[in-house]
Amino acid sequence: MTNGQQDNEKKQEQIRVDHVVKEITRKINYLSENVKDLKESVIDIRREFWEDVTVNLEELDDFYETEASIKQQAEFLSERERSHGQFSERIDTLKRLKDSPYFGRIDFKEDDEKEEMPIYIGLASVMDENDEEFLVYDWRAPISSMYYDFPPGPANYDTMEGNISGEILLKRQYMIRNGELKGMFDTGLTIGDSLLQAVLGNQASTKMKSIVATIQREQNQIIRNEKSKLLVVQGVAGSGKTSAALQRVAYLLYRYRETLTSEQIVLFSPNPLFNSYVATVLPELGEDNMQQMTFYQYLNRQLPKSIALESPFEQMEYYLNGEGENFKTRKEAMHIKASLAFKAFIDDYLDQLGEAGIIFRNVTFRGKAIVKKEDIAKYFYSLDDHISLSDRVEETMEWITKEVRSFEKKEVGADWLRDEIELLDKEDFLDVHQRLEDRQPFEEDSFNDYTKEEELLRKKVLTRKLRPLKTKIKRKAFVDRLKTYRQLFEQTAYQRKTEGLGNAWEAISDLTAQSLKDKQLTWEDATAYVYFEKELIGFNDVRTIKHVFIDEAQDYSPFQFAFIKKLFPVSRMTLLGDINQAIYAHALHEESLLSEKLEEKHERVELTRSYRSTEPIVSFTKSFMPNGHLIEPFERDGSLPVVMEVENLKMVEEKTLDFIEMYQEAGHQTIAVIAKTLAESKELYELLKDRVDAELMTQETQNFGKGVAIIPAYLAKGIEFDAVIIPNASNENYQNALERNLFYTACTRAQHELVLLSIGEPSAFIQDVPTKHYKHYKVHAIFKNSR
Numbered sequence: 001m002t003n004g005q006q007d008n009e010k011k012q013e014q015i016r017v018d019h020v021v022k023e024i025t026r027k028i029n030y031l032s033e034n035v036k037d038l039k040e041s042v043i044d045i046r047r048e049f050w051e052d053v054t055v056n057l058e059e060l061d062d063f064y065e066t067e068a069s070i071k072q073q074a075e076f077l078s079e080r081e082r083s084h085g086q087f088s089e090r091i092d093t094l095k096r097l098k099d100s101p102y103f104g105r106i107d108f109k110e111d112d113e114k115e116e117m118p119i120y121i122g123l124a125s126v127m128d129e130n131d132e133e134f135l136v137y138d139w140r141a142p143i144s145s146m147y148y149d150f151p152p153g154p155a156n157y158d159t160m161e162g163n164i165s166g167e168i169l170l171k172r173q174y175m176i177r178n179g180e181l182k183g184m185f186d187t188g189l190t191i192g193d194s195l196l197q198a199v200l201g202n203q204a205s206t207k208m209k210s211i212v213a214t215i216q217r218e219q220n221q222i223i224r225n226e227k228s229k230l231l232v233v234q235g236v237a238g239s240g241k242t243s244a245a246l247q248r249v250a251y252l253l254y255r256y257r258e259t260l261t262s263e264q265i266v267l268f269s270p271n272p273l274f275n276s277y278v279a280t281v282l283p284e285l286g287e288d289n290m291q292q293m294t295f296y297q298y299l300n301r302q303l304p305k306s307i308a309l310e311s312p313f314e315q316m317e318y319y320l321n322g323e324g325e326n327f328k329t330r331k332e333a334m335h336i337k338a339s340l341a342f343k344a345f346i347d348d349y350l351d352q353l354g355e356a357g358i359i360f361r362n363v364t365f366r367g368k369a370i371v372k373k374e375d376i377a378k379y380f381y382s383l384d385d386h387i388s389l390s391d392r393v394e395e396t397m398e399w400i401t402k403e404v405r406s407f408e409k410k411e412v413g414a415d416w417l418r419d420e421i422e423l424l425d426k427e428d429f430l431d432v433h434q435r436l437e438d439r440q441p442f443e444e445d446s447f448n449d450y451t452k453e454e455e456l457l458r459k460k461v462l463t464r465k466l467r468p469l470k471t472k473i474k475r476k477a478f479v480d481r482l483k484t485y486r487q488l489f490e491q492t493a494y495q496r497k498t499e500g501l502g503n504a505w506e507a508i509s510d511l512t513a514q515s516l517k518d519k520q521l522t523w524e525d526a527t528a529y530v531y532f533e534k535e536l537i538g539f540n541d542v543r544t545i546k547h548v549f550i551d552e553a554q555d556y557s558p559f560q561f562a563f564i565k566k567l568f569p570v571s572r573m574t575l576l577g578d579i580n581q582a583i584y585a586h587a588l589h590e591e592s593l594l595s596e597k598l599e600e601k602h603e604r605v606e607l608t609r610s611y612r613s614t615e616p617i618v619s620f621t622k623s624f625m626p627n628g629h630l631i632e633p634f635e636r637d638g639s640l641p642v643v644m645e646v647e648n649l650k651m652v653e654e655k656t657l658d659f660i661e662m663y664q665e666a667g668h669q670t671i672a673v674i675a676k677t678l679a680e681s682k683e684l685y686e687l688l689k690d691r692v693d694a695e696l697m698t699q700e701t702q703n704f705g706k707g708v709a710i711i712p713a714y715l716a717k718g719i720e721f722d723a724v725i726i727p728n729a730s731n732e733n734y735q736n737a738l739e740r741n742l743f744y745t746a747c748t749r750a751q752h753e754l755v756l757l758s759i760g761e762p763s764a765f766i767q768d769v770p771t772k773h774y775k776h777y778k779v780h781a782i783f784k785n786s787r
């Protein structure tokens, strides 16, 4: 194409952009008018709600009529409110489209047609003025899939009616900003390296961005997968796993919009910081966010406040600091308790409990056991042992409730109630009085009234006093699950099969029993305990959830995954993770969920291309990972990582400050100092806080802004920064396999710049990297200002 032709073509394209923008503007105006009307109508309905409802409660028929009338009016109101909400959302989407109505186009000629059709693809669909033709197709529409899946040439896509094949004659990408065509490129298979270069070259943001315009073919496989019940994605650091997961949520919400809502999708995320990091992606795509939580948050919510649950980060900190007399035992426990052998051990115990051994509590009221634990046990174990434990607990609960009811009947005459009546509020007396009057308006016998009144008052007090107890019974507090669980670890209690639990089991048992006695639940016990409890008192599985996403799935143990599957029995699952970023103690021993040997039937997708970091950073990080040769960098220039050996902590402080200043001057907005542990992060924070504006990130941190973050590596999971400084990459600090993964996780957070400081000899992992992949400096104390 000559330059003149190109200019002409660009002009034509701009004319089309203008036309589409004009139509979008017309639609926005039209909808805004409607929204205004709807808003007024909602306000009117609310104001006049009771005027338009016929209220008549005298006769039963009238009552029903009134009820129907209220219902009708309420439905009318909520229908209006819903329409108002939908219109507003559509206006928001159109406003986004007005700025950039589409990003891609394919000219597709169907096999039986003579002429090709240009298909323009954008964030959402836009019809022409007569609602006949698509001016823009939603990126999730079936026809749009070809844009991501095929280069120019033969192509096909699936529809409800079957597969449609034909030929793509042109594939084009656009950069449109503020309604102006800034650039366009005709592309082949991969979607615009030049566009991707531009996107990835930008500064990292504190919020993740959507990648619709540049989704790659292999990512599209994840996004549009509809067949598998279990989809497993092993993707190297920065390969777009999280991005693909979020686009997938948006895709599913579109594809199944009649039957699927965002509340029916759950994403388990690695840390609270990550929740806010990804929070804007779906709203940007015009969809609501799915439910999002960390697995720790989920487990913690299941436990009573009296139990102190260790977080995975606290466990990690304990593990990395490697101190304490029981360290070896706990380390072993972390690995054993992650296993399915441990689950089998618990299942076996649960079987035994079917015969005997559950520890019950007295049901106590005012210091007196009104149902004794021995009687509860007797009742429980008199029930048919073919019935599951939880069903028997349920039946026992009903029996206890009856017992309490008969106690209540007798107790109503107790002396203590008289004193309590004295303490009642005036409102309570009035209420009882009113009830008596309603019941017997013409009763003359005032003596009888008086005793009735006292009886009602007594009942009122008693009911109120018994309420907390009844709630506890409903929650099955009469089963002492913590003690029953603890019994499993107390040496004398049971003859147990301990195969598969290793030689250290006795020591592990003692340690576990001790911490349970103190009401401390370690992270390695958390899943097991909640699982045990649910098996015992009832597994309220969650059938409303249709899709579960687990990000950073390599960090979940087989036991945890088995538990999650049991919790969401009807959900489809998408597991995404990276074996190289497995940082929990258990993950090194146990079979990973991402392993090719995963027994479950599943479909597996591998992502090997890394988009986040520049090519020099990827070349550096891949060099010290086993199977690193499988990691492919995306070609994007940048400076070589810097490894700097220094002599002491003071120099770390000075150099960190120098680099921060340099990066800030270069315009980088998010800079992270990524330490190995929280202890190390705190130490650095204390050194730096008066000299630079920096924020210390802990497990409680929910958000991060632009600027300098000091953060332990395990909390930086899933997140990215323009520049990363590793303050102590010494051999002493990063040695074993787990530390290697932690080190890799830390380094791969960098988008543009990476520097590693080391007090003394750098980590052996760095020594594995060919020297051409980094710049190496040794700085001695006397030259401390040079680099």
Ligand SMILES: Nc1ncnc2c1ncn2[C@@H]1O[C@H](COP(=O)(O)OP(=O)(O)OP(=O)(O)O)[C@@H](O)[C@H]1O
Pocket: 196, 199, 200, 209, 211, 214, 215, 216, 219, 235, 236, 237, 238, 239, 240, 241, 242, 243, 244, 578, 611, 612, 717, 718, 719, 720, 748
């Ligand atoms: N197709 C794409 N187009 C544009 N940017 C992309 C694409 N795929 C990935 N990216 C960018 O690469 C970066 C890494 O993506 P993401 O965080 O989804 O990767 P990840 O595999 O979850 O990483 P990690 O496991 O290291 O946390 C993000 O900035 C994301 O926007």
